[in-house]
Amino acid sequence: MRRLPGPFLLAFALLAGVAAAASAAEPPGYPIRTITLIKPAAAGGSNEIIKAVVFDRLAAALGVPIVMESKGGGGGTVGAVAAAAAAPDGYTLLLAGASIIATNPATRKDLGYDPVRDFTPIVTMIDASLMLVVPRNSPARTAREFVDLARAAPGRLNYGSYGPGSASFLAFELFKTIADIDVVHVGYRGGAPLTLALRTGEVQASFDFVQSVRPRAQAGEIRVLGAAAARRSPLLPDVPTLAEQGFPMEAGGVQMLLAPAGLAPEVADRLNAEINRILMLPDVRAKLADAGYEIVGGTRDEAARQIANDLAKWQGLVRRIGFQPQ
DSSP: OOOOOHHHHHHHHHHHHHHHHHHHHSOOSSOOSOEEEEESSOSSSTHHHHIIIIIHHHHHHHTSOEEEEEOOOGGGHHHHHHHHHSOSSSSEEEEEEHIIIIIHHHHOSOOSOOTTTSEEEEEEEEEOBEEEEEETTOSOOSHHHHHHHHHHSTTTOEEEESSTTSHHHHHHHHHHHHHTOOOEEEEOSSHHHHHHHHHHTSSSEEEEEHHHHHHHHHTTSEEEEEESSSSOOTTSTTSOBTGGGTOOOOOBOOEEEEEETTOOHHHHHHHHHHHHHHHTSHHHHHHHHHTTOEEOOOOHHHHHHHHHHHHHHHHHHHHHHTOOOO
16 A cells, blocks of 8 residues: 655644544534523413423423523514524424414414424424303303304394404304304403403303313303314313314314424424323323313324414415405
């Protein structure tokens, strides 16, 4: 073998030393530092329960801290835009509800993000049912009886929501198309004024999430007629689904884990596997059930289909009712 001249040997040795140093400095693998979980809402609320129950366990499993960063504003769009713009390295994740993946894209213009193009779906974690409620003194004791009342007085009953484009608004509009009734919309800002409107009879019905509904129903402020879900809610097991009463519809509040588009498949797969494992833990299931959530879980492909299906459902409804994105 031909012997290399001394200068070449020296250069080769230097290069080898640099390569060895670089190899020693390479990170051992994902993750090696703090992960930021963007919550596209103000601090507090039910998402804090999800952080404590699910993501604190995920942090322990991954061996790094997970810090929840609240980015409220624009109905969640501020946080979603920030997450979509982050590097797809697994260190920025987004806790995305139905408004992020479907209702905002269906009802708003110029969002600044696309729920399909700009994110890597990780997993659909949980769901929460929307419930059809009426004032406690309403003559309707079932969904069918409310529909009969509405059909007897078309355009004379009102329903309340958290405003045009909100989940409660879209759920009732979907219910109207399924039940073939004419009920007039009245929008409110927040649960307190909507509850007051129900108590005083200013509106005759509404849809709201089971977590909000249960304490008000237990206090005798409202009556719950049905769940817009495939199964009865474990929080209100005596309340039948709307499908059981002849009005098949599902409308709820999923919570998904998303990452910026372009996340490496092996990182996405690891996060998916860890979240699914955590969701199966008995104490996690019990705590989430107590908070009004149903466990979903599943594959990354199923999460992607969840986004596509929900988006198509609400975009189709918006077109049918002639709602103009704002």
